[in-house]
Amino acid sequence: MKPIRVLGAFALATASSLALANMPGGAAAPMPKPQHNPVAIGMFLLFVLVTLGITQWAARRTRTARDFYTGGGGISGLQNGLAIAGDYMSAASFLGLSGMVFMFGFDGLIYSIGFLVGWPFVMFLIAEPLRNLGKFTFADVIAYRFEQGPIRLMTSANALMVVIFYLVVQMVGAGKLIELLFGLPYWIAEIVVGALMVIYVFFGGMKATTWVQLIKAGLLLCGATFMAVLALAHFGFSPNEMFRQAVNVHPGALSIMAPGKLIRDPLNALSLGIALMFGTAGFPHILMRFFTVPNAKEARKSVFYATGFIGYFYLLTFVIGFSAIALLAQHPEFFRVDAAGHFNLTTDLLGGSNMVAVKLAQAVGGNLFYGFIAAVTFATILAVVAGLTLSGATTVSHDLYASWLARGRKNEQREMRISRVATLVLSVVAIGLGILFEHANVAFLVGLVAAVAASANFPVLVMSIFWSGMTTRGAVAGGVLGLVSSVLLTVFSKSVWVDVLHHAHAPVFLDNPALVSVPLAFAGIWAVSRLDTSARARKEREAFAAQEFYGQTGLLPMEAVEH
Numbered sequence: 001m002k003p004i005r006v007l008g009a010f011a012l013a014t015a016s017s018l019a020l021a022n023m024p025g026g027a028a029a030p031m032p033k034p035q036h037n038p039v040a041i042g043m044f045l046l047f048v049l050v051t052l053g054i055t056q057w058a059a060r061r062t063r064t065a066r067d068f069y070t071g072g073g074g075i076s077g078l079q080n081g082l083a084i085a086g087d088y089m090s091a092a093s094f095l096g097l098s099g100m101v102f103m104f105g106f107d108g109l110i111y112s113i114g115f116l117v118g119w120p121f122v123m124f125l126i127a128e129p130l131r132n133l134g135k136f137t138f139a140d141v142i143a144y145r146f147e148q149g150p151i152r153l154m155t156s157a158n159a160l161m162v163v164i165f166y167l168v169v170q171m172v173g174a175g176k177l178i179e180l181l182f183g184l185p186y187w188i189a190e191i192v193v194g195a196l197m198v199i200y201v202f203f204g205g206m207k208a209t210t211w212v213q214l215i216k217a218g219l220l221l222c223g224a225t226f227m228a229v230l231a232l233a234h235f236g237f238s239p240n241e242m243f244r245q246a247v248n249v250h251p252g253a254l255s256i257m258a259p260g261k262l263i264r265d266p267l268n269a270l271s272l273g274i275a276l277m278f279g280t281a282g283f284p285h286i287l288m289r290f291f292t293v294p295n296a297k298e299a300r301k302s303v304f305y306a307t308g309f310i311g312y313f314y315l316l317t318f319v320i321g322f323s324a325i326a327l328l329a330q331h332p333e334f335f336r337v338d339a340a341g342h343f344n345l346t347t348d349l350l351g352g353s354n355m356v357a358v359k360l361a362q363a364v365g366g367n368l369f370y371g372f373i374a375a376v377t378f379a380t381i382l383a384v385v386a387g388l389t390l391s392g393a394t395t396v397s398h399d400l401y402a403s404w405l406a407r408g409r410k411n412e413q414r415e416m417r418i419s420r421v422a423t424l425v426l427s428v429v430a431i432g433l434g435i436l437f438e439h440a441n442v443a444f445l446v447g448l449v450a451a452v453a454a455s456a457n458f459p460v461l462v463m464s465i466f467w468s469g470m471t472t473r474g475a476v477a478g479g480v481l482g483l484v485s486s487v488l489l490t491v492f493s494k495s496v497w498v499d500v501l502h503h504a505h506a507p508v509f510l511d512n513p514a515l516v517s518v519p520l521a522f523a524g525i526w527a528v529s530r531l532d533t534s535a536r537a538r539k540e541r542e543a544f545a546a547q548e549f550y551g552q553t554g555l556l557p558m559e560a561v562e563h
Helices: 003-022 038-060 065-073 077-088 091-117 119-133 138-142 148-182 186-233 239-249 253-257 266-282 284-291 296-328 353-405 412-436 442-456 458-466 472-491 494-498 514-531 535-542 544-553 558-562
Strands: none
Touching: 038 186, 038 353, 077 186, 077 284, 077 296, 077 353, 091 119, 091 148, 091 253, 091 266, 091 296, 091 353, 119 138, 119 266, 119 284, 119 296, 119 458, 119 544, 138 148, 138 284, 138 353, 138 458, 148 186, 148 284, 148 353, 148 412, 148 442, 148 458, 148 472, 186 239, 186 296, 186 353, 186 412, 239 253, 239 296, 266 284, 266 442, 266 458, 266 514, 284 296, 284 353, 296 353, 353 412, 442 458, 442 472, 442 514, 458 472, 458 514, 472 494, 472 514, 472 535, 535 544
16 A cells, blocks of 8 residues: 555544544543644644655565665765664653753753754764674674674574663653644554654655654754754843743752752752763664764764764754743743642643743744744654664564574564564554553653663673673673663663652652663673683684674774685
8 A cells, every 4th residue: 555545544534533632522631721732733633744755755665674674875974864863862862851951951961962962972982893894783783793693583582672662752742742632642642653654664665764863953943943943042041030030930950950859869960861872882873873974983973073963963952952942931822720720830830841842832832833842842742753664673673583483584574574474563552552651751761762772782782792702692781681680670760660650659769770781781791701612602702803804994804705
């Protein structure tokens, strides 16, 4: 079935849902005070039509597994850098970070700084060997000199866990935005997002996903810049005046200008910092983008351009968050007010703290700009969930089926079918978990996802590239330890055990597990590898010299060429 035909059916279903949700006595009542903005809805539908057109164009050019996974490997460094930045400028960044600054002030900046600090690890240590050694996924790099079965199984489990957790982050932001924009019940909004996500990946693969990312990244950078300029204009372009007014109206008063409101103690701050820095180099959907460029030089350019775009964008979110404190306080229509007309700035915002940026757009630019920002934010989320879904589907079809189960007897058409089935399954899982985590702050959830990526993926990837002593058994042990410890510590932390599962007390005092789980993963790799004295382990250690030469130069060693 062609993507445009699918769009027609999808649009009809959406229209039916809208009508049902807004009819008296319909299946579900709209959320309190829904803001049906014709401009926002029109821009949203325009973006969907344009991106579905791109998907149809990409579908005609997606014939092989390489086309589906990497867009044929012909994307330039600048394009890929903007697409990588697009993956970062997600719901968690635009909605969550601005909302976190709005709620906690200065402490919200720790998430922006943490992610940005992680880029030198990617740029100077990983980008070039990753591109030279890999083919479609980062598991190709880890499995380069090791036993395929155990490595592929372990890396696939870790990658899928990170992808699913991160999908939850994006789905929460998307559901809240559609709920606010259309007045739909949250669960219907989740289904709408899931359906669009499937269409992009199912038909267009990496080509469609990349172009959707490029378009939305450009629109978001322009929109966020314009919003920050309009907001600063209210303060005479004086940051000092912006901070002064924010302190005057915020319930936390002067404390929002100092650390300590969000992070409870130094150990929690250190743990969060480790997760944000090393998690950057463990996100499968980010690492996968290095295989879309033709060579290692373009891979380095990708990281260089992405760093500039991301750093600039995170500065904008800081301005947006602080200016929103002062400006939204002047708009009681954005809040749930009591009988006396009073409201709490940080707890009564309609749509919750994740909608701060969207509300600020309406306050400084009116309904037209509100419509633009709402549509671009939704585009941002759709592009990221498409990239995440593609990453997860590639893990299933390439790492599990083609590289492990098929054992060299793979069928490319079957591989593509498996990838598309995996896309459908991931969308169902994402919708279900998105509904469960409806009330969580999406930026906080990203910190937990980053902890899992930093614990389960980063140690194994780095050690496989730079330590000759690592063996298959050591890699599997470290990866499993990192995954299990980070997930268990997350579940038993206050953020899940108390806030989500509603138990009285949390067994673990750390809000983020990285302080324990990351060193545990490295220790597991080192200890088990050192204890492994098998003949296979000796061969794996001896193969490191050839891997290192190829990883750093992109040239095969002479013995490999002669062979």
